[in-house]
Amino acid sequence: MSVTEYDAVIIGAGVAGLTAGTLLAERGLKVALVTKGEPTACLSTGCVDVCSLSKNPLSGIRSLPPEHPYNLVEEKTVKQSLEKFLADMKDAGLPYSGSADANRLILSALGTSKISCLIPSTMTAAPQENHDGSVHIITFKGLKDFYPGYIVSRRRSTTFSVYDAGVSTTMSIAARFEEKDFFERFIAWMTQRGIHEDGIAFPAVLGMESAADIVDTISERTGKPVFEIPTIPPSMPGRRLFNALKKTFRNKGGTIYWSWPVAGMEKTGNIVEAVTTPSEGRPNSINARAFILCTGSFVSGGLTATREGILENIFNLPVYVPGPRDTWFDNDYFSLNHNIGKAGIRADASMRPLDAPWKNIFVCGSILADTQILKNGCGHGLALATAHVAAQSCAEYLLDEI
Amino acid sequence: MIIIGGGATGCGIARDLALRGIPHCLVEKGDFAAGATGACHGLLHSGGRYAVTDPVAARECYEENLILRRIGRKCVEQTGGLFVRLPGDSKRFRELFLRGCEDVGIPAEVISSTLAIDLVPNLNPDIEEAIRVPDCSIDPFRLCLLNIRTSELRGGMIFTRHKVTEIIKSHGRCTGVKAVDQTTGEEKEIHAKIIVNATGAWADIVATLAGSEVPLTLVKGSLVITNHRLTNMVINRLRQPSDGDIIVPNEAVCLAGTTSLAIENPDNLLIEASEVDTIISEAGRTIPHFNKTRIIRAFSGVRPLLKSKKADSHEITRGFQIIDHQNGLLSIVGGKLSTFRLMAEKTVDTIMTIFHLKKACETAEIPLDGQEELSGYPLSKRLADMTNIVCECELVTRQNVEKIIQQTATRNVGDISHRTRLGMGPCQGGFCTFRALGIMNDMSIISPEQSMEMLRGFLQRRFKGIRYALWGDQLREEQLVEYIYLGILSMEKPQ
Numbered sequence: 006m007s008v009t010e011y012d013a014v015i016i017g018a019g020v021a022g023l024t025a026g027t028l029l030a031e032r033g034l035k036v037a038l039v040t041k042g043e044p045t046a047c048l049s050t051g052c053v054d055v056c057s058l059s060k061n062p063l064s065g066i067r068s069l070p071p072e073h074p075y076n077l078v079e080e081k082t083v084k085q086s087l088e089k090f091l092a093d094m095k096d097a098g099l100p101y102s103g104s105a106d107a108n109r110l111i112l113s114a115l116g117t118s119k120i121s122c123l124i125p126s127t128m129t130a131a132p133q134e135n136h137d138g139s140v141h142i143i144t145f146k147g148l149k150d151f152y153p154g155y156i157v158s159r160r161r162s163t164t165f166s167v168y169d170a171g172v173s174t175t176m177s178i179a180a181r182f183e184e185k186d187f188f189e190r191f192i193a194w195m196t197q198r199g200i201h202e203d204g205i206a207f208p209a210v211l212g213m214e215s216a217a218d219i220v221d222t223i224s225e226r227t228g229k230p231v232f233e234i235p236t237i238p239p240s241m242p243g244r245r246l247f248n249a250l251k252k253t254f255r256n257k258g259g260t261i262y263w264s265w266p267v268a269g270m271e272k273t274g275n276i277v278e279a280v281t282t283p284s285e286g287r288p289n290s291i292n293a294r295a296f297i298l299c300t301g302s303f304v305s306g307g308l309t310a311t312r313e314g315i316l317e318n319i320f321n322l323p324v325y326v327p328g329p330r331d332t333w334f335d336n337d338y339f340s341l342n343h344n345i346g347k348a349g350i351r352a353d354a355s356m357r358p359l360d361a362p363w364k365n366i367f368v369c370g371s372i373l374a375d376t377q378i379l380k381n382g383c384g385h386g387l388a389l390a391t392a393h394v395a396a397q398s399c400a401e402y403l404l405d406e407i
Numbered sequence: 408m409i410i411i412g413g414g415a416t417g418c419g420i421a422r423d424l425a426l427r428g429i430p431h432c433l434v435e436k437g438d439f440a441a442g443a444t445g446a447c448h449g450l451l452h453s454g455g456r457y458a459v460t461d462p463v464a465a466r467e468c469y470e471e472n473l474i475l476r477r478i479g480r481k482c483v484e485q486t487g488g489l490f491v492r493l494p495g496d497s498k499r500f501r502e503l504f505l506r507g508c509e510d511v512g513i514p515a516e517v518i519s520s521t522l523a524i525d526l527v528p529n530l531n532p533d534i535e536e537a538i539r540v541p542d543c544s545i546d547p548f549r550l551c552l553l554n555i556r557t558s559e560l561r562g563g564m565i566f567t568r569h570k571v572t573e574i575i576k577s578h579g580r581c582t583g584v585k586a587v588d589q590t591t592g593e594e595k596e597i598h599a600k601i602i603v604n605a606t607g608a609w610a611d612i613v614a615t616l617a618g619s620e621v622p623l624t625l626v627k628g629s630l631v632i633t634n635h636r637l638t639n640m641v642i643n644r645l646r647q648p649s650d651g652d653i654i655v656p657n658e659a660v661c662l663a664g665t666t667s668l669a670i671e672n673p674d675n676l677l678i679e680a681s682e683v684d685t686i687i688s689e690a691g692r693t694i695p696h697f698n699k700t701r702i703i704r705a706f707s708g709v710r711p712l713l714k715s716k717k718a719d720s721h722e723i724t725r726g727f728q729i730i731d732h733q734n735g736l737l738s739i740v741g742g743k744l745s746t747f748r749l750m751a752e753k754t755v756d757t758i759m760t761i762f763h764l765k766k767a768c769e770t771a772e773i774p775l776d777g778q779e780e781l782s783g784y785p786l787s788k789r790l791a792d793m794t795n796i797v798c799e800c801e802l803v804t805r806q807n808v809e810k811i812i813q814q815t816a817t818r819n820v821g822d823i824s825h826r827t828r829l830g831m832g833p834c835q836g837g838f839c840t841f842r843a844l845g846i847m848n849d850m851s852i853i854s855p856e857q858s859m860e861m862l863r864g865f866l867q868r869r870f871k872g873i874r875y876a877l878w879g880d881q882l883r884e885e886q887l888v889e890y891i892y893l894g895i896l897s898m899e900k901p902q
Contacts, residue, residue: 117896152858235895304887339898345886
């Protein structure tokens with residue numbers, strides 16, 4: 006049974022999917038997004054890695070091998086996609102800083118400097134290169150996903166103290182910071198401590214919606230730079246990013262179908278007409294004139310590896326498989342060069358999957374082949390850029406069709 | 408007396424000596440059960456597997472099976488076992504098997520395929536028939552700890568994470584060892600009248616320190632661990648022993664294997680993708696679901712078999728031998744986990760004879776010490792403390808970790824895993840080791856630099872184990888863990 010027909014249906018609620026959806030909705034198209042659940046973006050640091058191979062992300066992109074999907078995107082589109090992201094996030098109350106011209110550093114929970122490009126305002130005060138001021142970390146009693154000792158192992162001048170928030174998980178501490186009374190008590194405790202170090206850092210648990218304001222307030226009241234340190238999931242900065250992208254998409258008129266795992270499709274010739282879900286008691290198929298596949302790689306379930314090969318789960322698109330199973334991984338865990346990072350869908354310049362019969366399917370984000378996301382440091386940046394191309398191609402296709 | 412080696416044999420010898428009142432000291436380079444003891448199926452043989460090929464080993468296995476079921480209730484699970492015959496499997500072998508069991512005295516009952524499938528619903532519905540035998544599942548690590556407990560209670564000195572670097576000799580006789588603490592680098596000198604080399608696959612390497620040699624055939628066996636308990640009984644294939652024909656349930660998981668390949672060096676074992684495929688497809692013949700189930704890890708152990716010219720290592724005897732090097736060093740080699748107690752008894756008997764001592768062995772009669780403290784899986788208690796759980800897969804709390812650190816004064820995260828099951832679940836320590844090392848640093852057991860180094864070392868060792876089982880959900884999990892450490896945490900390559 007089908008109730009609704011959309012111009013476009015987006016599959017996947019990560020950075021690529023929500024961005025492509027927003028772009029199409031802004032053009033006045035009727036857009037729905039279906040997702041089986043929360044995206045892996047919720048696990049991320051919230052930072053937009055564009056390309057970490059060089060100090061300048063754009064020159065990093067230029068140095069990528071020819072098969073890398075960034076080569077399907079014009080440089081001006083990469084820039085536009087980042088500027089659009091900065092503007093959208095500002096409107097959504099989650100300000101970011103940075104630009105396509107220079108990478109920045111954030112401090113990781115192991116004390117390393119992680120290279121990224123667009124940084125949420127709560128992390129921008131992290132020490133940059135040649136800036137080795139002392140840092141005082143405030144952590145929380147019982148918080149099991151953050152240990153200042155790892156940071157001390159690299160930055161001996163780092164000191165820390167522990168605050169008892171009465172709760173101990175990332176999510177519950179973040180929720181407490183949204184309570185005014187708690188926050189005032191916390192500020193009072195901090196000012197009483199008299200911190201002498203140059204900067205103050207926290208594990209990334211400083212609230213949910215108001216994180217940017219919370220960091221600003223602590224900084225004003227202590228007179229010191231304040232920043233958050235992302236750690237292992239659950240990740241508040243990742244969740245804030247997801248919420249802001251979701252809000253933007255809805256504000257532009259997009260609809261989201263939650264818990265809607267796509268199980269099949271309906272097709273005529275080389276046109277996909279609908280996607281279906283096995284759920285009972287509600288619409289179990291959604292018709293659209295075009296589809297954008299943004300289901301991500303293995304972790305999010307866009308790709309599945311078997312002992313024999315690698316499959317794309319929704320449209321059964323041809324997958325680029327980097328050799329037989331025993332060559333997918335190097336023996337050295339830390340090589341960053343595991344072949345498995347090349348697996349995915351290869352696409353043409355219009356972001357249509359190669360060697361597939363479908364005229365009205367587009368792909369973007371980390372399901373693309375040859376991304377080597379960890380090696381190249383190109384996570385959310387690649388998602389934004391390819392979403393722009395996919396949305397543009399999809400919109401052109403829809404116009405032509407009329 | 409000095410025992411070198413903290414596997415089942417070494418720990419069994421320590422217990423036997425303790426019960427006979429002989430002062431002793433055990434030195435082990437890693438943790439207990441670090442060699443073949445911990446890298447096996449955890450199968451307490453009924454003897455059935457050797458009934459046709461090796462009746463002596465079969466009889467020993469069955470007798471020890473009866474003893475261990477009696478003395479070790481908290482480390483033996485009396486699952487029972489089935490030998491299943493698939494279409495095409497030789498009927499002649501079935502006759503030999505039944506006759507072999509009868510000769511040895513192993514209770515073996517032929518049951519219909521219908522009854523077998525009632526007992527183990529996951530069995531291949533095409534099986535012809537099954538033979539029920541008293542196979543059991545045994546926890547090798549717990550077995551070692553319980554044996555060592557008796558030694559500790561009676562004044563035995565135990566040094567784990569101490570590597571023997573030298574055997575001290577005087578007038579041609581071995582009089583002691585030098586052992587280096589693997590954490591601090593500090594050297595200890597220990598003296599004794601006699602030294603027992605119970606180092607399994609490393610027996611020849613250790614004997615060489617005393618100028619002696621131990622002729623061994625080293626045979627690598629690989630196994631895989633599933634994420635689920637697919638059977639409540641041990642499943643064997645009713646045929647000539649071969650690759651991948653045993654599946655053993657152990658707590659929440661199953662172990663399946665093994666392969667059998669001769670090797671030279673007991674360290675740095677590598678697994679081939681083809682070995683994993685062989686095990687899965689063979690196990691999949693008796694339990695078809697095996698082909699679809701999630702494999703969380705593959706690992707290898709080395710069987711220290713007596714030197715033999717036989718080309719097929721499945722045919723080499725599983726019997727054991729005590730070698731008196733006539734210089735104050737005894738080596739105990741060969742044998743099986745199932746017969747460890749008997750091996751210990753014979754070794755200590757030999758020592759008693761050398762020193763003209765009389766006291767008889769009691770290890771078969773007295774239950775293992777310390778079992779009353781083992782509570783199994785108090786799930787309700789663990790869940791009640793949910794907010795303090797540091798290992799979500801195995802429900803290990805921060806308090807569990809702190810308690811082990813206090814009890815053992817360990818500085819090695821592996822010791823915590825062995826004693827709590829921390830990191831043994833589907834994520835294989837991806838989240839909880841970061842936490843356990845953080846806690847050890849919080850408690851000032853290790854320095855911040857050590858916690859970082861150990862985390863790196865752990866991730867590399869972990870990868871060696873899961874590297875061969877990466878597809879499906881385990882590959883997903885691995886990609887997530889890689890994303891966390893190399894992406895979110897931007898961890899660098901070790902120096």
